[in-house]
Structures are given as structure tokens and as C-alpha cells.
Amino acid sequence: MNGPSVEEEVNEGEGQSDDLGSGLGLRPETRVERRANRRRARGRRAFGCFAGLISLVVVGALVAGAALGFGKAKDAIEGVFSAPDYTGEGTGVVQVEITKGQATASIADTLEKKEVVKSARAFERVARDDPRSLQIQAATYTLRKHMSAKAALALMLNTNESVKVMRVSVPSGKTKAEVSVILQTKLKLPSGQAANAIAHPATLGLPAYANGNPEGFLYPATYDVPKNANATTMLKLMTAKYASIAAQLNLVKTAQNKKLDPYQAVIVASIIAGETNRKQDYAKVARVIYNRLERGMRLQMDSTIHYVVGKDGGVFTTPEQRQMVSPYNTYKNKGLPPTPINSPNVDTLRAAINPAAGPWLYFTLVNLDTGETAFASTPDEHQANVNKLQAWCQAHKNRC
Structure with missing residues (x-):
């Protein structure tokens, strides 16, 4: 036969097995190489355990740090959102004015400013949890300083005790x-x-x-x-x-120094209050009154007639009213009316005893919205100002 023998086929197969590995660039490990590889494997396992231990330590440290950081953050958050509060019923006496329509937050701020409660937030929280807080009425409350928010609310709700004025x-x-x-x-x-x-x-x-x-x-x-x-x-x-x-x-002495009776000064102050509501004009109106009195002129003040007939929402008087018989009709009678015509305040009283310097004999409103008043020294100047008033009234129907 031209083919190999059985023995040759076996030997050829063994050779082919070696040739396969050789063809891939591989060869069997030697005994020395196997021992070296086992040593390296044991080293890698040991290093892995050590690295795992290190990782656990690092993670533990991170967790501990995070816990510590959270604790500090929690403290900071609580500091921001906490509501400092006093304890107990407080001491002393303090008057607190609550106005109509004042909201709970505003009431809380007022109480904190008055040192009734330690913080507005504490009172707001107590009020929020107690529906009766909506019953707080506008009044002057007699409270105590350094009260707990709960005690302050309870006292405000007990108006028999807290509302003394x-x-x-x-x-x-x-x-x-x-x-x-x-x-x-x-x-x-x-x-x-x-x-x-x-x-x-x-x-x-x-x-x-x-x-x-x-x-x-x-x-x-x-x-x-x-x-x-x-x-x-x-x-x-x-x-x-x-x-x-x-x-x-020093009204009495100041009036006397200016040869005024103090009662007359109060009458003049009341006329000022009745004629204008602009503080900057008070002393000038006073001067007009005194200048007219010195010249023997009738004051011709609508406010003195209004004292008798009422104002009825208007600022002027009618021809019929100006003809009425009354000691308060300064269109018909010379001098001051017999009594004050209202209760003047400190500013009009001051103006009455400290009139401005000036030659004015007349004044009139020229704008009812702003209260602007024009002053004049002659009839012609005054008429020009009256024309301004009439123009304003023409532009604002049903206002004059």
C-alpha cells in the first residue's frame, strides 16, 4: 500500500497535536512556570483582600464624614427654621395696639417689637395651630413682656383681662x-x-x-x-x-405779647382749621385774618357760616346762607365769631399765634383735589384766582 502504517498514523496524530499548539503560538506550561503562576495568583488574591479592606475603611470614613456633615447641616437648618420662644407668663406691663384688618404676621411682628414674644415666628406657629387666633380684634391690649407665644395668644383672646383700655x-x-x-x-x-x-x-x-x-x-x-x-x-x-x-x-403769653386774647387765638386757629387742610398755608391764612381785622374788613369766611348751617359736603356757601342773621356770619358782621368753630390742633394753634409776614387780604382754593390755595393782596389779584377756581370747577363737574 502507498499509505502509512497504523503505527505511523498514531505517531502522526501526536505530532499533529503539538503542531496545532505551535501553529497558534502556544505551548504547554513547564513545571517551573506552573509553580510561578500559582505564586503570582496567591499574591493577587492577597492584594485583593488588602484592597478590599482599604476600600471598606475609606467608605466607612466617607459615611462617618457624611453623617457628621449631615448633623451639622441639620443643626444649621434647625437654626434657620426654629422659632425662638420664651417660657412662662411673662413679667411687667406693655400696651400693644392692634389695628383693624391687621394680619396675623403683622400682629406677630408687633408683639416681637414690643418684646412680648421672643420671635414673630413662634407666635405665628401658635396662631396657625389655634383657629381662635382669627378672633383677635382691633384694640389696645395690656400684655406682659417675655411671654411664651402660647401664653400671649391666650391672654389676647381673654379680652376681659387684656383689653383694659x-x-x-x-x-x-x-x-x-x-x-x-x-x-x-x-x-x-x-x-x-x-x-x-x-x-x-x-x-x-x-x-x-x-x-x-x-x-x-x-x-x-x-x-x-x-x-x-x-x-x-x-x-x-x-x-x-x-x-x-x-x-x-406757651400760648397765653405768646398771644398776650402780640396783643391777642388767648381765647381769640383759639378762635382764629379754629377758622384756619375750617378754611384749609394744608399745613404750609396755615400761617398765611392767619395773616389774612389779622390783616383784614386790622383794616376793619369783614372776614367773609365760609367756615363760620358752615358752623351754623352745616357743610352738607360742600366747601362753599350760597348767597342765601351769606345773608342769614347770625353772629357767626362773617359776611355780614365785622370781627371774629363769638366762639371757636371747631377743635384746632397744635399746628393751627401755632399758626394763630405766629402768623406769616405778608400783605395778603384774600385767599381762595384753586384746586379742590390738592387743596392748593392762592393768596392775593388786591381785589383784582383775588378775582384772577377766583377765575382759576371757576375754571377748575368747570372742568370737574359736580365737585364744587
Whole structure:
């Protein structure tokens, strides 16, 4: 046969096996190489364990650091959002005014500023959790300093204890009749009590030069009146306030130095209050009054007629009203009216005893919206100003 023998085929197969590995660039490991590889494997396993241990240490450190950082962050967050608060019922006495429509946040700010509560946030939180906080009314509250927010809210809700005074405001330029209505309404007095007290002024503490008439001496201001006070108590507060302001202005002596009767000064101040509401014009109006009196001119002030007939929402008088018979009609009578026509404030009282220097004999409003007033020294100048007023009225129908 031309083919190999069986023995040759076997030997050829063994040779082919070696040749396959050789053809791929591989060869069997020697015994020495196997021992070296086992040593390297054991080294890698040892290093892996060591690296794992190191990783655990690093991760642990990171976790610990994160925990510490979170604790500090938590403290910082709590510091930002915490609500510092006092404990207990507080000490001392403090008056706190809460106005109509004041929101809870604003009330809380007021209490913090007055040192009633330690923080506005503490009061807001307590109020938010107590629906009764919506019942807080406008009033003057008698509270204590350094109260817990909960105690402050509880005391405010207990008005029998916390509302010991009532705050009453009387605007400037009101007549005694108007003051009577204000007191009657705000103090919720028995019917007619305020008017009756005004009609019996002997106990009201009026100055001697008032001639027993409270008109002009019921000083316009805001008063804290004891709870359940009667009309006489309130009126005494008003006349006492007038006395304080008059002393502050040194009204009696200053008027006398200018050859004025102090009562006449109060009358002039009341006319100023009735004629203009712009503070910068008060002293000039006073000068017009004195200049006209010195020249024997009638004052011709609408405010003195309004005192008798009422204002009815207008600022002017009618020809018929200017013809009425009354000592308060300064269109027909020379000199001042017999009494003040309202309650002047400190600024009009000051102007009455410290008139501006100037030759003016006339004045008129020229803009009812701004209260702008024009002054003149001659009839022609005054007529030009009246024309301005008429033009304004023409441009603003139903306003004059």
C-alpha cells in the first residue's frame, strides 16, 4: 500500500497535536512556570483582600464624614427654621395696639417689637395651630413682656383681662357736636351721655378763658380710654391734652405779647382749621385774618357760616346762607365769631399765634383735589384766582 502504517498514523496524530499548539503560538506550561503562576495568583488574591479592606475603611470614613456633615447641616437648618420662644407668663406691663384688618404676621411682628414674644415666628406657629387666633380684634391690649407665644395668644383672646383700655381717635377740626357723636359711638355710651356731659362743662377742666364753653378745647388726638369709661372721663382727657399743648406752645403769653386774647387765638386757629387742610398755608391764612381785622374788613369766611348751617359736603356757601342773621356770619358782621368753630390742633394753634409776614387780604382754593390755595393782596389779584377756581370747577363737574 502507498499509505502509512497504523503505527505511523498514531505517531502522526501526536505530532499533529503539538503542531496545532505551535501553529497558534502556544505551548504547554513547564513545571517551573506552573509553580510561578500559582505564586503570582496567591499574591493577587492577597492584594485583593488588602484592597478590599482599604476600600471598606475609606467608605466607612466617607459615611462617618457624611453623617457628621449631615448633623451639622441639620443643626444649621434647625437654626434657620426654629422659632425662638420664651417660657412662662411673662413679667411687667406693655400696651400693644392692634389695628383693624391687621394680619396675623403683622400682629406677630408687633408683639416681637414690643418684646412680648421672643420671635414673630413662634407666635405665628401658635396662631396657625389655634383657629381662635382669627378672633383677635382691633384694640389696645395690656400684655406682659417675655411671654411664651402660647401664653400671649391666650391672654389676647381673654379680652376681659387684656383689653383694659379703648383707643379712641378724634380728628382735627370737629365741632363739639361732632365730638359728641364720635364718643357716643366709639365708647358705646348710654344714649345722650356725651351730649349731656358737654352741656355741663363745669367739671371738664376747661381753662378760665374758655368762658365755660368746651368748643375749641376738646383736643383732637388718639386716646387710650379706660375700659367702661364714661363721657366725662373722656372729655377730661381731651381738655387736659389741650392744656398740655397750650403750655407747650406757651400760648397765653405768646398771644398776650402780640396783643391777642388767648381765647381769640383759639378762635382764629379754629377758622384756619375750617378754611384749609394744608399745613404750609396755615400761617398765611392767619395773616389774612389779622390783616383784614386790622383794616376793619369783614372776614367773609365760609367756615363760620358752615358752623351754623352745616357743610352738607360742600366747601362753599350760597348767597342765601351769606345773608342769614347770625353772629357767626362773617359776611355780614365785622370781627371774629363769638366762639371757636371747631377743635384746632397744635399746628393751627401755632399758626394763630405766629402768623406769616405778608400783605395778603384774600385767599381762595384753586384746586379742590390738592387743596392748593392762592393768596392775593388786591381785589383784582383775588378775582384772577377766583377765575382759576371757576375754571377748575368747570372742568370737574359736580365737585364744587
